[in-house]
Amino acid sequence: MQPISCGSIICDWGSHMFYNKTSCRVIYGDTDRMGYAYHAHYFRWFEIGRTELLRSFGLSYKAIEEKGIFLPVSEANCKYFIPIRYDDTLIVETGLDNGVKGGFKFNYRLHRESDNQLVAEGYTKHPCVNGEGKVVRPPQFLLDLIAKIKDLG
């Protein structure tokens, strides 16, 4: 767990970013006829990134839902810098943006493993929602998780 270097062009990754690294391989079903990964699939890799970030801090997203809290996506963004091809391995770095209150914002950076080139950057925003679909304040167990992430940063 190390802070991501500053200087991102998307958002202020700031001094309190902590991240998880996960690798994903581009399968044939991810590619399109241009020969590259189809842009919508990057959001699947983002999902894998934030899921593994939460898991690495001891709380799976599945367990969060089992406690009656849901984190639907309220905004998703991705900037694509270089195309990624079939069978390439991606390193998905995911950070929790702790400047956000009342919800979660995850930041993502994808690098190509073979040459460490930056492939894409993006973010997703997530309010806390209860079982009836109402936006709620993050319950204590989530505040504890966020504090834990900060302490380990």
Add this chain to the structure above:
Amino acid sequence: MQPISCGSIICDWGSHMFYNKTSCRVIYGDTDRMGYAYHAHYFRWFEIGRTELLRSFGLSYKAIEEKGIFLPVSEANCKYFIPIRYDDTLIVETGLDNGVKGGFKFNYRLHRESDNQLVAEGYTKHPCVNGEGKVVRPPQFLLDLIAKIKDLG
């Protein structure tokens, strides 16, 4: 509503097949780097086919689920004859195989609209399942639907 001509190589479409025609266009996100539609996406078109077949007989699949009955897929099969490309329009023909008891079997044929060439054939099988996930006999409203399809054939 007319019976499909016999002679299918997949299964006995027989004398009691009734069908629905729906068209779908291949989008970029459906293609893979070979330039053709990725094989797994055909099962999405099959889903569209059976959904529109049910709707054309007055009962949406959504309404079936709202009555507490689910039709999960227990088997899926597709034979691919010619590749289909980006922006091609497919005609999805869907039939209900009424030789099957205790569940549903849908048969599918995909033609390319531009030249009417047969692109693929397949089928899916669906048991009737209740809200607890147990396989049950088709309830009366589904038997009525099947009878209605037969009468109109």
Add this chain to the structure above:
Amino acid sequence: MQPISCGSIICDWGSHMFYNKTSCRVIYGDTDRMGYAYHAHYFRWFEIGRTELLRSFGLSYKAIEEKGIFLPVSEANCKYFIPIRYDDTLIVETGLDNGVKGGFKFNYRLHRESDNQLVAEGYTKHPCVNGEGKVVRPPQFLLDLIAKIKDLG
């Protein structure tokens, strides 16, 4: 073809927006276990929107590629306002943002057909790229297309 009303919270839809309306239905394969359409699938609907916008002005995206010009996605964004459910019909409105030079920016708005509620808004950005993957100025046939869209607005 009518301009979209102003007041979007995403970007200046301005006075020169021209748009295409296309409808899409949410299939089972689009939903996730929350019961709503998975957020990544919205970018497939965006693709359908911009493809049909171009087609409505007489030039399919396929034809553009056949002339050796590609419009890959350099940025994609979506804000999700209300969840959309299985079997809902979406109205996809797509506009060309003509304040952008040297490439294309498409803006999208999704409404639920049943009650006309705004479901989501987003945009995608696309540089013009040639067959070798190099960014190029839009060739004359694309400038003509843009002019045609402006004239009809």
Add this chain to the structure above:
Amino acid sequence: MQPISCGSIICDWGSHMFYNKTSCRVIYGDTDRMGYAYHAHYFRWFEIGRTELLRSFGLSYKAIEEKGIFLPVSEANCKYFIPIRYDDTLIVETGLDNGVKGGFKFNYRLHRESDNQLVAEGYTKHPCVNGEGKVVRPPQFLLDLIAKIKDLG
């Protein structure tokens, strides 16, 4: 590398089956509103299985395509035994059916890692196709690969 136990209900896995094991986790984007993985996504896991099988024998599918040979899917089949849920880990076993001549048939078995229950079984068939899309006999390097798989079984 050990032979799969006999007794499959789909096909004769026989005495000459050799297999690769790969694990995949079910992500949110794989699920549908029934709460289970959508049936079409299993074919993505099958793709991962056969790709890793080939790679484990020293030849990536990407390298096969770079030699001008393509293995498109001519038939795909899956039988679904128990539903698989969000965040479950699947073990994908893939075998090469060496009773098939003139092409490839891969057999797949998916188990749930947590309790080793059989989730699904299936197969895909693949002719050898050259760059012009014509079916050809498997070239020597593929025959060598098949022989290598047999020898190691």
